[in-house]
Amino acid sequence: MAKDFYLQVYEVACLIPEGRVTSYGAIARYLGVAKSSRLVGYAMRQSHGSHVPAHRVVNRNGLLTGRHHFNPPEQMQQLLVSERVSVKENQIQDFQRLFWDPNLEL
DNA sequence: TCAATGACCTGCC
DNA sequence: GGGCAGGCCATTG
Numbered sequence: 058m059a060k061d062f063y064l065q066v067y068e069v070a071c072l073i074p075e076g077r078v079t080s081y082g083a084i085a086r087y088l089g090v091a092k093s094s095r096l097v098g099y100a101m102r103q104s105h106g107s108h109v110p111a112h113r114v115v116n117r118n119g120l121l122t123g124r125h126h127f128n129p130p131e132q133m134q135q136l137l138v139s140e141r142v143s144v145k146e147n148q149i150q151d152f153q154r155l156f157w158d159p160n161l162e163l
Numbered sequence: 164t165c166a167a168t169g170a171c172c173t174g175c176c
Numbered sequence: 177g178g179g180c181a182g183g184c185c186a187t188t189g
Binding site: 062092 | 183186187
Binding site: 092096097098111121123125126 | 168169170171172173
């Protein structure tokens with residue numbers, strides 16, 4: 058069981074500052090499994106049940122690919138907007154500026 | 164136990 | 177510079 062992996066993902070996701078976003082690849086790289094970026098997304102799906110700010114985690118293009126997994130799907134965008142994060146068409150504006158790299162900040 | 168899937172990323176054409 | 181295909185690892189059926 059790689060539950061530790063999930064916990065690590067939750068930990069990093071929980072460390073994401075408000076008004077900031079990151080990508081699956083960044084988290085995966087921080088955990089040392091850059092090739093398993095998909096697993097991060099997979100873990101995020103499970104993190105839905107926990108109090109993890111999954112809405113701050115998006116793909117490398119700054120696109121809210123997993124918004125459909127929220128309930129309702131608009132919740133993700135709403136949450137980001139509530140944190141002063143500009144979101145247009147499921148796409149984060151100034152993603153590069155709001156990008157939060159755990160390898161860089163931590 | 165084996166096989167298929169998945170909120171992705173990197174590399175090559 | 178843009179588009180396509182492959183790969184990686186854990187979870188679920």
